[in-house]
Amino acid sequence: MSSIRSTATPLRLFGSAAAAALLIAVPLGTARAEFPDKTIEMTTLFGGPAQTTSQVLADLMSKNIGQPVITVSRPGGGGAIGYTYVQSAPADGYSIVFSSNSISTVYYQGNLPFNYTALAPIAHIGMEVPVLAVRADSGWKDLKSMQAAAKASGKKLRVGVSGLGTFTHLASAALFNRLGLQVVYIPYGEGRAPAELLGGRVDAALQWSSQFAPHVKAGTINVLCMTSKDKVDLAIETVTCDSAGATGLDLTIWRGIHAPKDTPPAAIARLEASIKQAVESAEFKKAGENLGFTPLFKSAKDFGKLVADNDKEIGELMTELGINKKK
Amino acid sequence: MDALLTALAASLSWQSVLATFFGSLVGLIFGAIPGLTYSMALAMVLPITFTMGHTPAIAMLLGTYIGGMTGGAVSAILIGVPGTPSAAATVLDGEIMGKQGKASLAIGIATIAGCIGGILSLIVMLVSVDALARVAISFGPAEITALVVFGLSTICGLAGGSLVKGLIGGVIGLMLMNIGQDPIDGVPRFTFGSTAMLQGVDLLVAMIGLFAVPHVVTVFATYWRGKEMKIDPGHVRTELPSWRLLLAQRWNFLRSAAIGTVVGAIPGTGGPIAAFLAYDQAKRWSGHPETFGKGEVSGVVAPEASNHAVTGGAMIPLIGLGIPGDPATAIILGGLLIHGIQPGPLLFMEKPDVISSIYLLFVLSYIITALIQLFGVRLFVKALRVPPHLLALGILVMCVIGSFAIRNSLFDVGVMSLVGFLAYWLIKGGIPVTPILLGLVLGPTLEREARTALIMSEGSPTVFVESYTALLFWGLALLILLSQVVTMVRERNGKASKATT
Structure with missing residues (x-):
C-alpha cells in the first residue's frame, strides 16, 4: 500500500x-460477457502420444469455443504435479486438466493428498486399450499356449510394464493372476516395449497397440489379446483377454477433462458442449486412428460415475498387490 | 529411383523449404536460449504441422530438431552457458575461444562441425539402418548401465587439476538427482512431504543454475569493484574457419561423428553423453592434450560433431523400429503418426518415398541451419560488445524465464537460484562444475537402468557382466581410470624427484 x-x-x-x-x-x-472470454489453459501431465492427443483436442476446441485453448505441460510426480496445480487453480473454467486413471494410481501410491473427488468431471474423451504382446519366435499364438508353456517351464515369466504401480502394471497383474502364472514385472518406461521384446529381455509386454503395429505387420511380434471386456477397433486385430482365458478382465485407460471442484455449472456445460463437438468430429476420429486412441464422448455425469467406479476397482487391485498406501 | 525423384520434388517444393527454414529458425532461437529446449520448440511447432501435408510437416519437425541442436553452441561460446545439455561440453573450450576474441571462429567451426557430424550420421543411417537398429535393441538395461559408467569415467579427463575434486563434483551431481520421486517405485525421496518437491531437480534447471548464476555473480562482483573489462569493439572480429583448419580436424570429425551416431542410436542415452565421450577421446588422441580447456579448436569440434551425429543416430531406431530414444524424437514420432506415417520396418517397403524425403529433408535442414548460423555470426558476436554487467542482467532475466518455462513451475526458479549459489561457492573452492553436470545428466539413467537390470535378474548382480557389450564398456571405463591413476602417480613422482634434485 x-x-x-x-x-x-x-x-x-x-x-x-x-x-x-x-x-x-x-x-x-x-x-x-459469456464464458469463455479469455484463453483456456489445458494442463497435460505426460509426453508422448497422449500429449499429441491433447494438442489435437485443444486445437479442435479452439475452433468451436471462440477462444484459444492452449495446452501447458506440467509433468512430474506421475501426474501429481499437474493435478495439484489444477486442483488449486481458480475454479472459473479457465483451468482444465487432460486427466486419466493416473489420478487414482498416483493417489493410492500415496503421492497425491487428494483423490478424484477434489476435481469436477467435464467429459470423457476416449480410451486406450492396452494389448499383450509376445515375440513371434516364442511360438505363442494365443493366451492358452502362453499359459501352458509358462506353466510347463516352471520359470517365472518376465513381463514388461511402463512402471511399477502404473496402469499397465495393474492391468498385467490382473491378467496374470487370472491365468495363475508367476511373473516378474520389469519397469522400463513407455516407448521401449518393442525394443525390450525384440531384444529378448522380456517374454511379454502390456502396452498400447500402436507401438506394436509395425512389428506385427512385419511378423516379429504376436499380439495375444486386449484388456477390455468388449472388443474395440485397434491398430491390430485381436481378441479380448476375457474370451481368451482371463475371464472377467476389463481394464482400460480412460482419458477425459477435469476442472477444479467448484467450477460454475454454466462453464462446465459450455466446455462439455465444446468437447463433444471436438471429440465427435471426423478430424479427431482420424487422429485417434493414427495415434492408437479410441475416441468416445461421455457426458459429465456419466464420466463422473465411470471415474468413481474405476477408482474403486484400482484401489482394490492395488490392495491385492500390496502397493496401496491409503489402506 | 521413382520414389527418390518423387521425394526430391516434394522435399524441394517451396512449402517444404519454407517449413524447414521456419523450423530451423525457431529451433536455433530455442536452442540458443538456456532453458528453452528443442523439445519445447518441437512441442510448440507440432500443432502447426497438423494441417500441413506430410512432407512440409516432416520438414518443419526435422528443421526444428536440428536447428535446436545447433543453437545450443551459440550461447555456450558467447556467454559460457550451454543452450542445451548437449552443448555443455562445448563450453569447455568454446567459452575460452570467445574470451580470446575468437567467438565467430568458434561459432563458425561449431556450425560446420555440426553440419558434417549430422550428415556423416545420415550416411551411416543410409547404409546400415537395419544393422544398427539391431545393435541398438541389443542394448538392454545392463549394457546401458555399463555405457553410462564409461560416460562417468570421462570425469577423469574433465577434472582438471585434481581427480578428487572432480569426483566430489560428480557425486554432488548424482546426489542432487536423488531428490524427488524415485523412477522405479514412485517413492518420494527427500521431499519432506511437499508435492512441489516430487518434481525433483530438473536437469535443465540445474544446468542453468550451474553455468549461468556463477557467471552472473562474478560479473556483478567485478563490476562492483570497478574492475570490469573495457570492451574493445575491434576485438570482436568476424572470422570464419579456413579450409586448412577444417582439413586438420578430419579424424576428429570422423571419430566424434562415429561416437555420436552409435550413442544416439541407443534408446535412453543421448546428446550429452556423446558430446562428453567425444571430447574426452579428442583429448586422449590429441598430440597436445594440455591445450584442451584453454581455447582448443578440437575441443569445440569434437562435442559439436558428436552431438549433431546423435540426431542421425536417434533417427535409426525411430525410423527403423518406431522406437523413440528421447523426448525430442518422441514428439517427432507423434508428428509422423498424426500424418498416418507409422515408422518401422514396413515403412521402407510401403512408403519408400516417405523414407527418401526424410533423408533429403534431413540434409536440407542441416544446410539451411548452417547457412542461417553462418550469416547470423556477425549478428551474434555483437552481443559481446554489450558491457558485461548489462549482458549479465539480460542473462539473469533469461535464466528466470527459462527455468520457469521448462515445466511452468515456480519451484524450478527457486531450485535454479539455489543450485546457482551452491555452484558459485563450489567454483570458489576449486570444484569444477562440468563433473557436477555429468552427474546430473547420467545419474537418473544410471539409477533407472541399473535397478531395472537387477529387477530383471531378480537381484543377481551377474547380469551386468553377462554380455560382451557390457564387458567392453566396463573394460573401457577401467582402462581410463587406470591410465588416469598412472598419470597421476607419474606426475607426483616427477615432482618429487625434481624436488630432491
Whole structure:
C-alpha cells in the first residue's frame, strides 16, 4: 500500500479513475460477457502420444469455443504435479486438466493428498486399450499356449510394464493372476516395449497397440489379446483377454477433462458442449486412428460415475498387490 | 529411383523449404536460449504441422530438431552457458575461444562441425539402418548401465587439476538427482512431504543454475569493484574457419561423428553423453592434450560433431523400429503418426518415398541451419560488445524465464537460484562444475537402468557382466581410470624427484 501512496499525484488520480471505471464495468461485464472470454489453459501431465492427443483436442476446441485453448505441460510426480496445480487453480473454467486413471494410481501410491473427488468431471474423451504382446519366435499364438508353456517351464515369466504401480502394471497383474502364472514385472518406461521384446529381455509386454503395429505387420511380434471386456477397433486385430482365458478382465485407460471442484455449472456445460463437438468430429476420429486412441464422448455425469467406479476397482487391485498406501 | 525423384520434388517444393527454414529458425532461437529446449520448440511447432501435408510437416519437425541442436553452441561460446545439455561440453573450450576474441571462429567451426557430424550420421543411417537398429535393441538395461559408467569415467579427463575434486563434483551431481520421486517405485525421496518437491531437480534447471548464476555473480562482483573489462569493439572480429583448419580436424570429425551416431542410436542415452565421450577421446588422441580447456579448436569440434551425429543416430531406431530414444524424437514420432506415417520396418517397403524425403529433408535442414548460423555470426558476436554487467542482467532475466518455462513451475526458479549459489561457492573452492553436470545428466539413467537390470535378474548382480557389450564398456571405463591413476602417480613422482634434485 505504501508504494501506492508514494506515487505521484497524476498517477494516483489515474489509478482511482481506473478503479472507478472497473467498479462500474465489472458488474456489467459479468452480465454481458459469456464464458469463455479469455484463453483456456489445458494442463497435460505426460509426453508422448497422449500429449499429441491433447494438442489435437485443444486445437479442435479452439475452433468451436471462440477462444484459444492452449495446452501447458506440467509433468512430474506421475501426474501429481499437474493435478495439484489444477486442483488449486481458480475454479472459473479457465483451468482444465487432460486427466486419466493416473489420478487414482498416483493417489493410492500415496503421492497425491487428494483423490478424484477434489476435481469436477467435464467429459470423457476416449480410451486406450492396452494389448499383450509376445515375440513371434516364442511360438505363442494365443493366451492358452502362453499359459501352458509358462506353466510347463516352471520359470517365472518376465513381463514388461511402463512402471511399477502404473496402469499397465495393474492391468498385467490382473491378467496374470487370472491365468495363475508367476511373473516378474520389469519397469522400463513407455516407448521401449518393442525394443525390450525384440531384444529378448522380456517374454511379454502390456502396452498400447500402436507401438506394436509395425512389428506385427512385419511378423516379429504376436499380439495375444486386449484388456477390455468388449472388443474395440485397434491398430491390430485381436481378441479380448476375457474370451481368451482371463475371464472377467476389463481394464482400460480412460482419458477425459477435469476442472477444479467448484467450477460454475454454466462453464462446465459450455466446455462439455465444446468437447463433444471436438471429440465427435471426423478430424479427431482420424487422429485417434493414427495415434492408437479410441475416441468416445461421455457426458459429465456419466464420466463422473465411470471415474468413481474405476477408482474403486484400482484401489482394490492395488490392495491385492500390496502397493496401496491409503489402506 | 521413382520414389527418390518423387521425394526430391516434394522435399524441394517451396512449402517444404519454407517449413524447414521456419523450423530451423525457431529451433536455433530455442536452442540458443538456456532453458528453452528443442523439445519445447518441437512441442510448440507440432500443432502447426497438423494441417500441413506430410512432407512440409516432416520438414518443419526435422528443421526444428536440428536447428535446436545447433543453437545450443551459440550461447555456450558467447556467454559460457550451454543452450542445451548437449552443448555443455562445448563450453569447455568454446567459452575460452570467445574470451580470446575468437567467438565467430568458434561459432563458425561449431556450425560446420555440426553440419558434417549430422550428415556423416545420415550416411551411416543410409547404409546400415537395419544393422544398427539391431545393435541398438541389443542394448538392454545392463549394457546401458555399463555405457553410462564409461560416460562417468570421462570425469577423469574433465577434472582438471585434481581427480578428487572432480569426483566430489560428480557425486554432488548424482546426489542432487536423488531428490524427488524415485523412477522405479514412485517413492518420494527427500521431499519432506511437499508435492512441489516430487518434481525433483530438473536437469535443465540445474544446468542453468550451474553455468549461468556463477557467471552472473562474478560479473556483478567485478563490476562492483570497478574492475570490469573495457570492451574493445575491434576485438570482436568476424572470422570464419579456413579450409586448412577444417582439413586438420578430419579424424576428429570422423571419430566424434562415429561416437555420436552409435550413442544416439541407443534408446535412453543421448546428446550429452556423446558430446562428453567425444571430447574426452579428442583429448586422449590429441598430440597436445594440455591445450584442451584453454581455447582448443578440437575441443569445440569434437562435442559439436558428436552431438549433431546423435540426431542421425536417434533417427535409426525411430525410423527403423518406431522406437523413440528421447523426448525430442518422441514428439517427432507423434508428428509422423498424426500424418498416418507409422515408422518401422514396413515403412521402407510401403512408403519408400516417405523414407527418401526424410533423408533429403534431413540434409536440407542441416544446410539451411548452417547457412542461417553462418550469416547470423556477425549478428551474434555483437552481443559481446554489450558491457558485461548489462549482458549479465539480460542473462539473469533469461535464466528466470527459462527455468520457469521448462515445466511452468515456480519451484524450478527457486531450485535454479539455489543450485546457482551452491555452484558459485563450489567454483570458489576449486570444484569444477562440468563433473557436477555429468552427474546430473547420467545419474537418473544410471539409477533407472541399473535397478531395472537387477529387477530383471531378480537381484543377481551377474547380469551386468553377462554380455560382451557390457564387458567392453566396463573394460573401457577401467582402462581410463587406470591410465588416469598412472598419470597421476607419474606426475607426483616427477615432482618429487625434481624436488630432491
